[in-house]
Amino acid sequence: MALIEGTPRNATIKTKTECTVLEIDKINFDMLLRLNSFIALRIMTALTQRIRKTTTLMKAIVLEAEVKAGKLITLFSPKGGAGKSVTAANMTAGIAKLTGKKALLIDLDLQFGDLAFMLGLKAKHSIADLVESEPETADDLRKFLSVHPHGFSVLPSPFKPEQSEMITSKHLRKIVQIAKTIFDYIIIDTHSLFQDLTINSLDISDHICLIMAPEMNHIKSMHMCMKVVETLKYPSEKIRLVLNREECMYAIPRTEIEATLKRKFDFCLHDDWKHALGMVNEQKTIFDTTVESTYRNDFIHLITGLTGEKITEEAEKSLLGTLKGWFGKSDKPGKS
Ligand SMILES: Nc1ncnc2c1ncn2[C@@H]1O[C@H](COP(=O)(O)OP(=O)(O)OP(=O)(O)O)[C@@H](O)[C@H]1O
Numbered sequence: 001m002a003l004i005e006g007t008p009r010n011a012t013i014k015t016k017t018e019c020t021v022l023e024i025d026k027i028n029f030d031m032l033l034r035l036n037s038f039i040a041l042r043i044m045t046a047l048t049q050r051i052r053k054t055t056t057l058m059k060a061i062v063l064e065a066e067v068k069a070g071k072l073i074t075l076f077s078p079k080g081g082a083g084k085s086v087t088a089a090n091m092t093a094g095i096a097k098l099t100g101k102k103a104l105l106i107d108l109d110l111q112f113g114d115l116a117f118m119l120g121l122k123a124k125h126s127i128a129d130l131v132e133s134e135p136e137t138a139d140d141l142r143k144f145l146s147v148h149p150h151g152f153s154v155l156p157s158p159f160k161p162e163q164s165e166m167i168t169s170k171h172l173r174k175i176v177q178i179a180k181t182i183f184d185y186i187i188i189d190t191h192s193l194f195q196d197l198t199i200n201s202l203d204i205s206d207h208i209c210l211i212m213a214p215e216m217n218h219i220k221s222m223h224m225c226m227k228v229v230e231t232l233k234y235p236s237e238k239i240r241l242v243l244n245r246e247e248c249m250y251a252i253p254r255t256e257i258e259a260t261l262k263r264k265f266d267f268c269l270h271d272d273w274k275h276a277l278g279m280v281n282e283q284k285t286i287f288d289t290t291v292e293s294t295y296r297n298d299f300i301h302l303i304t305g306l307t308g309e310k311i312t313e314e315a316e317k318s319l320l321g322t323l324k325g326w327f328g329k330s331d332k333p334g335k336s
């Protein structure tokens with residue numbers, strides 16, 4: 001470098017053994033490069049290799065420094081069909097639309113996850129393609145994401161069930177580590193099994209939403225699930241208990257469930273088959289519309305409670321409207 005730029009040397013060298021050293025000054029060095037393109041090429045190669053090495057090192061340092069910027073929220077239920085996927089998708093859409101924060105939804109239901117389909121996205125890549133590419137940087141990750149019209153990103157589950165084997169806990173941790181550098185919130189939808197990958201997702205989460213429906217078998221499974229979670233020794237504020245489909249037909253009342261589980265619910269989402277099915281059948285999130293409903297306001301409450309983020313004016317208006325409705329003419333929860 002000193003020879004090329006004519007600047008002072010930036011390093012000294014001590015030899016370990018006796019050496020014979022060839023000394024060359026700048027005038028001769030320049031002459032050599034002009035006359036012998038082979039030597040010039042070899043020197044250029046050495047220099048580009050050094051630049052590449054330094055760039056990789058810099059990227060790693062920057063990545064390390066930026067880790068832990070984003071918050072990770074995992075949705076888990078011990079019983080299938082509790083509403084994890086619909087809730088995860090609506091929650092992510094709400095975070096993006098109401099708070100303007102950057103959100104990523106990861107479908108970790110690796111065999112039969114269908115979040116990309118539920119959100120009407122024509123995904124070209126899945127999490128299986130991403131791990132195959134061995135991502136290191138945010139740009140590596142971005143190439144595999146599908147972007148929803150609301151502005152949030154989705155990392156779909158593998159297109160073939162057999163590809164689920166490809167994704168390990170190490171991959172998940174790497175993906176989250178990279179994602180945290182570019183997203184404010186990462187939401188993970190899981191399947192209903194305590195497996196290595198799911199437990200890793202719970203371990204690295206900032207918040208865990210345990211979701212259940214107001215049914216007897218859900219209460220039994222949640223009771224067992226909470227015992228397992230206790231053994232994992234997570235801080236209590238990390239666990240949020242969520243009741244989905246509150247007040248659905250033949251539902252066990254919330255207070256009865258709380259008494260049985262000896263724990264209060266942190267959040268409740270009312271039964272709203274029209275809007276919940278709207279996503280499954282018509283690929284619409286609850287935030288595709290600004291029309292107020294109890295279910296929509298439940299989500300606003302969930303999002304603000306969980307993230308502590310401020311909501312936009314539009315959402316506030318909707319919330320105030322419903323409150324007025326409750327105290328004015330009757331607006332039965334779940335029927336709006
Ligand atoms: N609040 C709700 N009101 C009415 N129906 C709901 C509500 N939440 C979810 N559902 C319905 O429950 C069904 C299951 O929802 P979802 O697929 O989100 O559950 P899941 O926990 O992800 O299931 P799985 O364990 O199979 O992944 C869907 O048909 C959905 O429309």
Ligand SMILES: [Mg+2]
Nearest residue numbers: 084085109190
């Ligand atoms: Mg699901």
